[in-house]
Amino acid sequence: MMMKGEMWSNLGSTMAAIMFIYAMFRQYFPPQLQDYISRYSKKLSNLMYPYVHITFDEFTAEWMKRSEAFLAIQNYLSGRSSAYAKRLKADDVQDSQSFVLSMDYGEEITDEFNGVKVWWAATVRSSKPQQFSSYPASDERRFYVLKFHKRDRDFITGTYLIHVLNQGKAIAADKRQRKLYSNSAGHGWSGFRSTRWTHVDFEHPATFDTLAMDAKRKQEIKKDLIKFSKRKEYYAKIGKAWKRGYLLYGPPGTGKSTMIAAMANFLNYDVYDLELTTVKNNVELRRLLIEISNKSIIVIEDIDCSLDLTGQREKNKKKDENEEMDPVSKRAKEEEKKDSEVTLSGLLNFIDGLWSACGGERIIVFTTNHVEKLDPALIRRGRMDKRIEMSYCRLEAFKVLAKNYLGIDTHPLFGEIGRLLEETDVTPADVAENLMLKSDDEEEDETCLKNLIEALKAAKEEARKKAEEEALLKAEKEQKEKEQAEKEEKEKDQSVKEDVKQGATSAKEVKENGFIH
Numbered sequence: 338m339m340m341k342g343e344m345w346s347n348l349g350s351t352m353a354a355i356m357f358i359y360a361m362f363r364q365y366f367p368p369q370l371q372d373y374i375s376r377y378s379k380k381l382s383n384l385m386y387p388y389v390h391i392t393f394d395e396f397t398a399e400w401m402k403r404s405e406a407f408l409a410i411q412n413y414l415s416g417r418s419s420a421y422a423k424r425l426k427a428d429d430v431q432d433s434q435s436f437v438l439s440m441d442y443g444e445e446i447t448d449e450f451n452g453v454k455v456w457w458a459a460t461v462r463s464s465k466p467q468q469f470s471s472y473p474a475s476d477e478r479r480f481y482v483l484k485f486h487k488r489d490r491d492f493i494t495g496t497y498l499i500h501v502l503n504q505g506k507a508i509a510a511d512k513r514q515r516k517l518y519s520n521s522a523g524h525g526w527s528g529f530r531s532t533r534w535t536h537v538d539f540e541h542p543a544t545f546d547t548l549a550m551d552a553k554r555k556q557e558i559k560k561d562l563i564k565f566s567k568r569k570e571y572y573a574k575i576g577k578a579w580k581r582g583y584l585l586y587g588p589p590g591t592g593k594s595t596m597i598a599a600m601a602n603f604l605n606y607d608v609y610d611l612e613l614t615t616v617k618n619n620v621e622l623r624r625l626l627i628e629i630s631n632k633s634i635i636v637i638e639d640i641d642c643s644l645d646l647t648g649q650r651e652k653n654k655k656k657d658e659n660e661e662m663d664p665v666s667k668r669a670k671e672e673e674k675k676d677s678e679v680t681l682s683g684l685l686n687f688i689d690g691l692w693s694a695c696g697g698e699r700i701i702v703f704t705t706n707h708v709e710k711l712d713p714a715l716i717r718r719g720r721m722d723k724r725i726e727m728s729y730c731r732l733e734a735f736k737v738l739a740k741n742y743l744g745i746d747t748h749p750l751f752g753e754i755g756r757l758l759e760e761t762d763v764t765p766a767d768v769a770e771n772l773m774l775k776s777d778d779e780e781e782d783e784t785c786l787k788n789l790i791e792a793l794k795a796a797k798e799e800a801r802k803k804a805e806e807e808a809l810l811k812a813e814k815e816q817k818e819k820e821q822a823e824k825e826e827k828e829k830d831q832s833v834k835e836d837v838k839q840g841a842t843s844a845k846e847v848k849e850n851g852f853i854h
C-alpha cells in the first residue's frame with residue numbers, strides 16, 4: 338500500500354511540473370485553448386492524483402497559541418508512531434517523569450480506521466537557512482499532513498477526525514500530572530503586593546472507595562459529577578456557564594477536605610485552593626479566576642472565616658509595623674493601606690458573574706463548619722447547586738474505615754461498635770485515629786476493635802457527663818431566673834402596698850386637719 342501511495346505521489350509531482358511549464362508559456366496560447374487546458378488539466382490531475390491533503394499547524398492564527406488539534410494529533414499518533422515509525426523523537430513531559438514518543442519530522446505512518454486507510458506525515462519547514470543553534474528557529478513551521486483518498490472525504494472530515502481529536506485528548510488527560518494550586522502572597526516587580534498561583538503535584542490518595550460515608554449518598558454524588566462533566570452541550574444549550582457549585586458542611590474531621598480530594602481524583606481535575614485572606618481586592622480575585630484552567634475544582638475552605646477578612650488584615654498590619662521595613666516593603670504597605678477588601682459581592686461575581694464564564698468545566702466547592710453563619714446570598718439555590726452534609730461516623734461509614742485501615746469486611750464486634758456509634762457522635766477522623774493504632778507487626782484486628790470500643794464508651798461517657806453538666810447548669814440558670822423574677826414580683830407588691838398606705842395616711846390628715854402638706 339505504501340508503494341502504491343508513493344507511485345501516486347510521483348505521478349502528482351510530474352503533473353505539477355507540467356502545469357508549472359504551462360504557466361510559464363501560457364501567454365503564447367490562444368484564450369480558448371487556455372480555458373480548455375485549465376479545465377481539463379484540473380480533471381486530469383484529479384484523475385491522476387486522487388488524494389486530498391489536510392494540514393494541521395502547530396500554532397493557531399492567534400499569536401503563539403498552540404493548536405489544540407495539533408497536540409491532540411501528536412498524542413493520538415504517539416502510540417502508533419512508537420509501533421510503526423522508524424525515526425522517533427522524544428519530548429519529555431510530566432516533569433520529566435515520562436516521555437511522549439512521536440514520529441520525527443519527515444516521517445510518514447499509516448493509520449486505518451473502520452477499514453479506511455490514511456497517511457500521516459510530520460513536517461517541519463524553515464523559511465531561512467538554519468544556522469547552528471541549540472534552540473529551535475522561530476521561523477520554523479511544524480505541521481502534520483493528513484492524506485486520504487478523495488472518495489473517503491466525508492468519512493474522514495466527519496467521523497475520523499473527531500475520533501482522532503477525542504482519542505488524543507483522552508490520551509493527554511490520562512498522562513497529565515494533576516496539580517494542586519494555591520494562591521500565595523508575593524511582591525510584583527514594582528514592589529506592590531500581589532498574589533499568584535503556585536503549584537505542586539496533586540497526589541492525594543483519597544477516592545470515593547476510601548471515603549467513609551453512606552454508600553447511597555456517595556453513589557449520588559458520583560452520578561452528579563459524571564453528569565456534570567458530560568454536559569458541555571447541555572450547558573451551552575440552556576445558556577449557562579459550564580460550572581457547578583458544591584457546599585460541604587459539617588463538624589471538623591468529618592471528611593470535607595477528603596471529599597474534595599476524592600472528587601478531584603474521580604474527575605481527574607486540578608485543584609485550586611483559594612485562600613481569600615491573601616487576596617488584596619476584588620480585582621485581584623478576578624485576575625486569579627481568569628488564570629484558572631478548565632477541568633478544575635476551585636476550593637474555598639472555611640468560607641465563614643474567609644469572608645471576615647478585616648480581623649486577619651489588622652493582624653497582618655500590626656505584624657508589619659513591628660518589622661524593620663525596606664523601601665520596597667514600605668511602598669507595598671502604602672499600597673496595602675489603599676486596599677479595598679474582597680467583598681461578598683466580589684465573591685459572588687467570582688462565582689457567577691460575567692467573568693466566571695471565561696473557561697468551562699469548573700467545580701467550585703465551599704466548606705464550612707457553620708452553615709448557619711453563612712450569608713443566605715452565598716448559598717442560595719442556583720449558586721450552590723448541591724449541598725452535602727458531612728456527618729458523624731455511623732456503622733456504614735465505619736465499615737469503610739475498617740476496610741481501609743484493617744482490611745476487614747466483617748467482624749463479630751461490628752454489632753457493638755454500630756450500636757455505640759448510633760448513641761455517640763464521633764467523627765470519622767476520631768475513629769480513623771483509633772484504627773491507626775494497630776501496629777504493623779500486631780496482626781490482631783480484635784485488639785484494635787476492642788480499643789475502639791473502649792474509646793467509644795469513653796466518648797459516650799464524656800458526652801453523658803457533659804450533657805448532665807449542661808442540664809445542671811441550665812436548671813441552675815432557670816432556678817436563678819425564677820428566684821430573681823419572684824424577688825422582683827415581691828418588691829413590686831411591697832412598693833404598691835407602701836403607695837396605698839401613704840395615700841391612706843394623706844387622706845386621713847386632710848380629713849383631721851383640713852389641709853394638705
Ligand SMILES: Nc1ncnc2c1ncn2[C@@H]1O[C@H](COP(=O)(O)OP(=O)(O)OP(=O)(O)O)[C@@H](O)[C@H]1O
Nearest residue numbers: 547548549588589590591592593594595765766769
Ligand atoms: N469521611 C471520611 N472518610 C475517610 N476518612 C476520613 C473521613 N473523615 C475524616 N477522615 C480522616 O480524618 C482526617 C481529617 O479529615 P478532613 O480533613 O477531611 O476533615 P474536614 O471535615 O475537612 O475537617 P476540617 O473542618 O477541620 O477542615 C483525614 O485525613 C481522613 O484521614
Ligand SMILES: [Mg+2]
Nearest residue numbers: 593594595638
Ligand atoms: Mg478540611
